[in-house]
Amino acid sequence: MRYSTLLSLLATFTAGALASDVIDLTGGTFKSEVNGEDLALVEFFAPWCGHCKNLAPHYEEAATELKSKLGVKLAKVDCTEEAELCKEFGVNGYPTLKVFRNGVPTDYAGPRKADGIISYMVKQSLPAVSEVTPSSHDEFIKQDKVVLVAYGDESHPVPAAFAEYANSARDTYLFGQYLDSSLPSIPESPSLPAIVLYKQFDEGHNVLSTSEVSSLTADSLAEFIKSNSMPLVDEISPENFGDYAERGLPIAYVFAEPDDTATREQFIEEIKPIVKEFKDKVSFVTIDAVRFVDHGKGLALPGEDWPAFVIQELAEQSKYPLDTKFSAKNVEAHLRAYVDGKLSPKIKSEPIPKTQDQPVYHLTADGWDALFGDDSKDVFAEFFAPWCGHCKKLAPVWEELGEKYQNSKNVVIAQMDATLNDIPPTAPFKVAGFPTLKFRPAGSSDFEDYMGGRTLEDLIEFVEANKKSEGPLSTEEAVEERSDEDSAVAGEEEEVVEHDEL
CATH class of the missing domain: 3.40.30.10 (Glutaredoxin)
Incomplete structure (x- = not known):
C-alpha cells in the first residue's frame, strides 16, 4: 500500500473516531x-x-x-x-x-x-402533561423511571390539580393524561378518574385511591409522589444524593463492603417490612463502605467494622449510629427507637486536652462549653478539615495569629478539626465549608462570620476592631512583623464541601 494512501485512510479513520x-x-x-x-x-x-x-x-x-x-x-x-x-x-x-x-x-x-x-x-421536550393514546400508552409508561398517568373521560374529568402540579414538577417527573373510552389495563382497576404512578423498581406501580383523587390537591399529589417515587432500598452515591436531600427525610444508611452482595441482599429482605412501615419517615439506603469510608467516619462510625448502620438528619447535621451488633433485629429496634424520639444524637469529639498551653486553643466538641461558656473573652475560631487546601495555606498564619495573642488574658485564638468533632446542637450555626472562621465577642452569645482577607494583617485588624475585652494589641507592631507568606492566602475563597463526599 502506498504511503499517501495509508495516510489518507488514517486521516479518515481518525476523523470518524473523533466525530462528535x-x-x-x-x-x-x-x-x-x-x-x-x-x-x-x-x-x-x-x-x-x-x-x-x-x-x-x-x-x-x-x-x-x-x-x-x-x-x-x-x-x-x-x-x-x-x-x-x-x-x-x-x-x-x-x-x-x-x-x-x-x-x-x-x-x-x-x-x-x-x-x-x-x-x-x-x-423538557414534552408539554407539562402529555396526551396519551391507546397506541402510545404502553410505551409512554416506560419512558422514565417514574411516570404519572391520569385516566378520565367526559363524565369523569381529570382533576385540575394534576396539571397544576405537573407544571411545577415537569423537570422531575413525566406526566400524561389518558382520555379515551377504551381504557388500557390499569393496575388494580380503580374507578375513574384515576391516577397511577408507574415506576421501574419495587412493585412497579402505585395507585391513588378513588377517594383521594376526588379530593386531589397539588399538595396531596406531591405527597403521594414523594412517598412512592423512590425505591424502598437503593444504593446512594454522589449521583443520587441530591434526590434524597431534596426529599427532606432522615437517611438510614447500611454501610457494607461492595463485594459482600449476598449478606447485603439477605439483610434487605429481612428488613423490608420495617422499611415499608417507615418509608414516609426515613429514607433507607445502602452505601459502599470502602469508597465512602470517610463519610462513615463523619457519621461517627468506626470505619473498620462492616456492615454498620447509622441514621443521619441532614438539616440538623446530627447522627444516630447503631452501637450494638449489626443485625436485622437490632436495626429494627434502632429505627423504632429513633422514630419514637427515644434516641439522642451522637456527638463526635476528640478528647479534651489536659492543658491548653499552645498559641492556638485546641477546641473539641466536649470542650465547647468550657470555652464559649466564659463570655468574658473574645474568641476567634477556625473550623477546618485536614485535607482542605485552603486550610493548609491558612495554618501557618493562624498559628502566628495565636502567637500574637498568646499572652492576652481576654482574646482566644481557637481551632477545631471539624472532621473529628461535631458542632454541638447548642451552637447557633452549622459548618458547611472549610475553613469557616467565626468570631464571638466578649459579653455576647452571637457568632460573627469572618469574610475578609486571610493575611496576618487582615486577621489582626479584624480582632482589634471587633473585640470587646480590654488589653489592646498594637496593630502597627504586628503588621511590621508580617511575613511574606501571609499575603499568599489573601482573597482565597472557601472550599465548600456538602455532606462529606456525597
Missing part, C-alpha cells in the same frame, strides 16, 4: 445554531476544569441519543476562547449548563450523567 454529536459554538455561530431551535442544551466549559472533563463522555453519549431520538441539539462553548459570550449568559463557574427555548435560556437543573441528561431533556 456535540456542536462547538462560537460568538459567530451561537445565534444561528441555537436561537431557531425549539429546544437545545448548551454547556459552558473550560478545558482545564476537572468537572467538565468528567461530564464530557456523558454529554457526548446524551448528545448522540437525543439527536437520534428527538432531534434535540447539545452544544458547548469554550469560555477560555469565548469569554464575551459566556459573560453575556452570566457564566461564573464551570461547567454551566443552560436549556434554550427559541434562544431564551433557563438554568439546567438535572443530573450530570448520560441517562439523567437524556431523561431531563425528554421531559
Whole structure:
C-alpha cells in the first residue's frame, strides 16, 4: 500500500473516531445554531476544569441519543476562547449548563450523567402533561423511571390539580393524561378518574385511591409522589444524593463492603417490612463502605467494622449510629427507637486536652462549653478539615495569629478539626465549608462570620476592631512583623464541601 494512501485512510479513520454529536459554538455561530431551535442544551466549559472533563463522555453519549431520538441539539462553548459570550449568559463557574427555548435560556437543573441528561431533556421536550393514546400508552409508561398517568373521560374529568402540579414538577417527573373510552389495563382497576404512578423498581406501580383523587390537591399529589417515587432500598452515591436531600427525610444508611452482595441482599429482605412501615419517615439506603469510608467516619462510625448502620438528619447535621451488633433485629429496634424520639444524637469529639498551653486553643466538641461558656473573652475560631487546601495555606498564619495573642488574658485564638468533632446542637450555626472562621465577642452569645482577607494583617485588624475585652494589641507592631507568606492566602475563597463526599 502506498504511503499517501495509508495516510489518507488514517486521516479518515481518525476523523470518524473523533466525530462528535456535540456542536462547538462560537460568538459567530451561537445565534444561528441555537436561537431557531425549539429546544437545545448548551454547556459552558473550560478545558482545564476537572468537572467538565468528567461530564464530557456523558454529554457526548446524551448528545448522540437525543439527536437520534428527538432531534434535540447539545452544544458547548469554550469560555477560555469565548469569554464575551459566556459573560453575556452570566457564566461564573464551570461547567454551566443552560436549556434554550427559541434562544431564551433557563438554568439546567438535572443530573450530570448520560441517562439523567437524556431523561431531563425528554421531559423538557414534552408539554407539562402529555396526551396519551391507546397506541402510545404502553410505551409512554416506560419512558422514565417514574411516570404519572391520569385516566378520565367526559363524565369523569381529570382533576385540575394534576396539571397544576405537573407544571411545577415537569423537570422531575413525566406526566400524561389518558382520555379515551377504551381504557388500557390499569393496575388494580380503580374507578375513574384515576391516577397511577408507574415506576421501574419495587412493585412497579402505585395507585391513588378513588377517594383521594376526588379530593386531589397539588399538595396531596406531591405527597403521594414523594412517598412512592423512590425505591424502598437503593444504593446512594454522589449521583443520587441530591434526590434524597431534596426529599427532606432522615437517611438510614447500611454501610457494607461492595463485594459482600449476598449478606447485603439477605439483610434487605429481612428488613423490608420495617422499611415499608417507615418509608414516609426515613429514607433507607445502602452505601459502599470502602469508597465512602470517610463519610462513615463523619457519621461517627468506626470505619473498620462492616456492615454498620447509622441514621443521619441532614438539616440538623446530627447522627444516630447503631452501637450494638449489626443485625436485622437490632436495626429494627434502632429505627423504632429513633422514630419514637427515644434516641439522642451522637456527638463526635476528640478528647479534651489536659492543658491548653499552645498559641492556638485546641477546641473539641466536649470542650465547647468550657470555652464559649466564659463570655468574658473574645474568641476567634477556625473550623477546618485536614485535607482542605485552603486550610493548609491558612495554618501557618493562624498559628502566628495565636502567637500574637498568646499572652492576652481576654482574646482566644481557637481551632477545631471539624472532621473529628461535631458542632454541638447548642451552637447557633452549622459548618458547611472549610475553613469557616467565626468570631464571638466578649459579653455576647452571637457568632460573627469572618469574610475578609486571610493575611496576618487582615486577621489582626479584624480582632482589634471587633473585640470587646480590654488589653489592646498594637496593630502597627504586628503588621511590621508580617511575613511574606501571609499575603499568599489573601482573597482565597472557601472550599465548600456538602455532606462529606456525597
